Amino acid sequence: MLMANERWISILDIYVARRHEIGPQFNILDIFERLQQILINTPNDLIKLYQKGTIGIRLASIEIEKEYCKLLFQLSDENASDPVFGNLKSWKLRDEAKQDGEGLAVSAHMIISLKPSEEAGHTHIAAFELVPGFGQSFMGRFLKHLFYIAYLNETFTDHDDEKKKKRVWPIPELDSHPSQTLKDIVENRQLTNISFITREVTQGMDQQAYTSTIEKYAKLKINTISNDPYEWIKNLRSNGLSQGFEDMRVSFKSPSSKVSKSESILLQKNQDAATALFSQQHRVELDKDMKQCERDFLKCMEIKLLPLIGLEYQVSSEVVDVLECEEEC
Secondary structure, X not given: OOOOOEEEEEEEEEEEEEOOOOOOOOOHHHHHHHHHHHHHHOHHHHEEEEOOOOEEEEEEEEEEOOOEEEEEEEEEEOOOOOOEEEOOOOOOEEEOOOOOOOOEEEEEEEEEEOOOOOOOOOEEXXXXXXXXXXXXXXXXXXXXXXHHHHOOOOEEEEOOOOOEEEEOOEEEEEEEOEOHHHHHHHHOOOEEEEEEEEEEEEEOOOOOEEEEEEEEEEOOXXXXXXXXXXXXXXXXXXXXXXOOOOEEEEEEEOOXXXXXXXXXXXXXXXXXXXXXXXXXEEEEEOOOOOOOOOOOOXXXXXXXXXXXXXXXXXXXXXXXXXXXXXXXX
């Protein structure tokens, strides 16, 4: 469930790869300029259906600024349950049924830096709004579709292969931008405990089966942690799985806590340990409510997302822009 004035933001690294190693290298600004023209001329080309046509994603808007690009995605899911509203006083319920061809709609804001993270590199940092049903994996698949459409008829001459004409297009490769928080906790010896968890189905005395949880705690010798905390966590996770423990809980002292307080993260069986622990995510709070599915890229989200990727919002000298921002945020 989405909160009205709160969103979680994932920080990503987007590497622009190419279809052929010897093919031309792509500039991310050129990619977005092509997508902008397609959105103006043939917007339906920027819609993609998934799961036998029951889920649709489209690029709703794209705006190119001097240092970054803003993208708004919209997802509609026919498989989602119809929303039901309950009155907090009378507890009367009101159903809001989907009509034929409709799906439950959500939107996701994204900002991508136009400047590569490294000099002459092809990796760009991005901030992406996480919403139910449209996470990093799904967005990555759709972004690949967009990049493909942007260069639909593009070819190059392969001089190493009898001068053959070959199709070429950019391929976005997404990785979670690493968080320093837990890395610093590991390196500063602030881990308090690691436990491995398994669950067993046990037959009770009344012949009713119930699930019992077994936790095995690891006593850590902190001075034995390797210099690579990512690899160290992965190895612990692998050892636990090999011994039949499905989950792993990592407890640590919160660096922001002024009292002796521990926090913990539960890693379930199919979660990648390093990604779940070290990927950078932020919770942002807005002064005004957001809709579940926005039609346009909100100025208040732009202001919130830019600092997360090391950029600043440039306030326009026109008073009307400031007033619009205050109305939205």
